[in-house]
Amino acid sequence: MSKILRLSILGAGTVGGGVLTLLRENADLLEAQTGKRFEVRHVLVRNPDKPRAVAVPPKLLTTDPQRALCDPKVHVVLELMGGLEPARTLIRDALQAGKHVITANKLVMAVSGDELLRLARQRGVRLLYEASVAGSLPILDALQGALAGNRIQRAVGIVNSTTNFILREMERALDAGEPAETAYTNALQKAQQNGYAEADPTSDVEGYDAQYKTAILARLAFLQYVPLESVYREGITHLSGRDLLWARRLNMGLKLLSISERLPDGRLCARVHPTLIPRECPLYVVRGAFSGVWLQGNGFQEMSFHGFGAGARATASAVLGDLIAVARSPKPPRYEDPSLRPGETAPIESLSMRYFVRLVAPDEDALRTLREPLHLLGAEFHPAEALEQGVEQVALTPPVNEGAFQTQIARLREQPDATVQVIRLLSAV
Ligand SMILES: NC(=O)c1ccc[n+]([C@@H]2O[C@H](COP(=O)([O-])OP(=O)(O)OC[C@H]3O[C@@H](n4cnc5c(N)ncnc54)[C@H](OP(=O)(O)O)[C@@H]3O)[C@@H](O)[C@H]2O)c1
The missing domain is CATH 3.40.50.720 (NAD(P)-binding Rossmann-like Domain)
Incomplete structure (x- = not known):
């Protein structure tokens, strides 16, 4: 040259x-x-x-x-x-x-x-x-260079800074005493006004952007080809201010996470969904229009990258x-x-994890019906609270199989006038 x-x-x-x-x-x-x-x-x-x-x-x-x-x-x-x-x-x-x-x-x-x-x-x-x-995070270079001598166990990231900005704005609005019900819509508007979200925000808020990045990140972390369609995707449009209020009460953060991990049977599971994380998680402090990636590997143990995930410079x-x-x-x-290299991927249904479940029903009787199957799973309940319309109760489940759990949740959602919100918890490795 x-x-x-x-x-x-x-x-x-x-x-x-x-x-x-x-x-x-x-x-x-x-x-x-x-x-x-x-x-x-x-x-x-x-x-x-x-x-x-x-x-x-x-x-x-x-x-x-x-x-x-x-x-x-x-x-x-x-x-x-x-x-x-x-x-x-x-x-x-x-x-x-x-x-x-x-x-x-x-x-x-x-x-x-x-x-x-x-x-x-x-x-x-x-x-x-x-x-x-x-x-700006040199994550692909690190995986292919300085960290390449490690077997990566898990790669967890906040890879879409638009949704991270929206979740932070929702928190700010709740702190300012604004109603929880309108927190998402207002935060999205603010993201659009500030140039963080497009006029059509679908790619960010429905998790597509994070899904593309997860497919790329997982390939380099786990050295196998990860077809895009094998990456589970769920966005943030169904989240409410009430979920963020509960996250805070539980001493947790609520983030749209990209998670890729090797399962004990050797398959790779890659996914994007809103996730509750404990305060000790390095990604807890990644706020606003920032990105972060937290890696766990068998040599370096753990390492996190945190910085501007977007913007011109x-x-x-x-x-x-x-x-x-x-x-x-x-x-x-x-x-x-x-x-x-080709490799096997596992659908999210094959995982076991803990869930945050927020139930809202018109009255105490209806709430009891919703609670029943969660009791049988051994969920821990927080006391029910009266809302302006109906009664709300939150439960945290022990680890349960995703496939079986989502089938039960789909049945609960058939109950008239019920809200059944489910958010996954980040598990320890
Ligand atoms: N923005 C970020 O913070 C960010 C962060 C990480 C990665 N990226 C990625 O970087 C890439 C660029 O993003 P961006 O935000 O810079 O986009 P952008 O501001 O919309 O700029 C796109 C540029 O490409 C030109 N262009 C688009 N389609 C064209 C076509 N068919 N023929 C000729 N020129 C065409 C546009 O021309 P005109 O100016 O004439 O319209 C414009 O100059 C995307 O892949 C994005 O995902 C962006």
């Missing part, structure tokens, strides 16, 4: 803008660390006339992907557009053309990572994607890390990528 590393950047939005800024601000540092100067030759956008937070010299802007991909002088393509298509096709075309690719795109890497990583190896180029999981930091890695070692490893 020459002394100049030439780049095409696909996308000049939040992340693309952040990368352009850091490339300018840190040019001397990048050269000192790699012995190369980084030169941007093309910036692909949809609309070249759009006002941009970060100015792009007009001569670099293009709307023609082929111009950005086929320039023989370009060494590295940075895909920072987002979405499945045309991003996936452009990554594929860039690899075919013998360019290294760096992407921040979790959707593409979760859906087509296997095909693209194999293609990169065949073409003798690198495909790196640190920014696709937890923004924070995400650009991860992209630059990948860029430096390509500049230093442009050759892909000779061995087969262990994260592409």
Whole structure:
């Protein structure tokens, strides 16, 4: 590779803008660390006339992907557009053309990572994607580098900072004495006003974004291919302010967690769902628009990463890390990528865990009927409380099988005018 590393950047939005800024601000540092100067030759956008937070010299802007991909002088393509298509096709075309690719795109890497990583190896180029999981946190690099000598037992993360912001805002609203019933809707609106949530927040609040990141994280932590559809997904839309009030009373935090763990039978279980965590859990302090990942492994024991999971500069930091890695070692490893090996996955129904159950019924008689099956499981009950409408009671179960438990809960939900809220508790390893 020459002394100049030439780049095409696909996308000049939040992340693309952040990368352009850091490339300018840190040019001397990048050269000192790699012995190369980084030169941007093309910036692909949809609309070249759009006002941009970060100015792009007009001569670099293009709307023609082929111009950005086929320039023989370009060494590295940075895909920072987002979405499945045309991003996936452009990554594929860039690899075919013998360019290294760096992407921040979790959707593409979760859906087509296997095909693209194999293609990169065949073409003798690198495909790196640190920014696709937890923004600035160097978690993928750590798993493949400094921590690679460990057998990972569990990877637990707050990998979607939008939902973490919403849950924190719900807590703030409750502290300010606002009604629990409207806490979620108001917090979502605030996230949208602050630019943390999209106008259509489905990908974040329904857990899709965290599901993509979990598939990627689990592959690198457990060295097997994790198909996206094997990752259980549940979002935060069904949570109420009452759940957060109870979390606090129980001295716990309520987070949307990504959890991947190897089961005793060797299968891998990866999932995303709201989870109650004890105060001692390192992720308890990860609040607001932050991300965190807590790893447990048989050598280092445990380690946590905590920082900005999104945003222009924070995400650009991860992209630059990948860029430096390509500049230093442009050759892909000779061995087969262990994260592409097939392996068995287990559905969430095969797990046993503890549950928080919040029952609301119109009166004490109806509540008794709801309580009955939980009594039989040996659940511990907190005293019932009168609400404006009905009676509420909370129970914590001992560890029970998810499949059997959810069948029982589905039956309870058939009872007219009953609310049966169920939230999983994080188990000890
Ligand atoms: N934002 C974050 O904090 C963050 C954090 C981690 C990872 N990521 C990932 O980083 C990627 C980029 O996110 P972002 O927030 O920077 O997105 P964004 O602000 O919406 O920017 C997307 C950029 O791509 C361009 N673009 C989109 N579709 C295009 C097309 N078909 N042809 C040409 N240009 C196209 C847009 O052009 P115009 O400007 O002309 O519209 C825009 O410049 C995504 O994969 C995202 O998941 C983002």
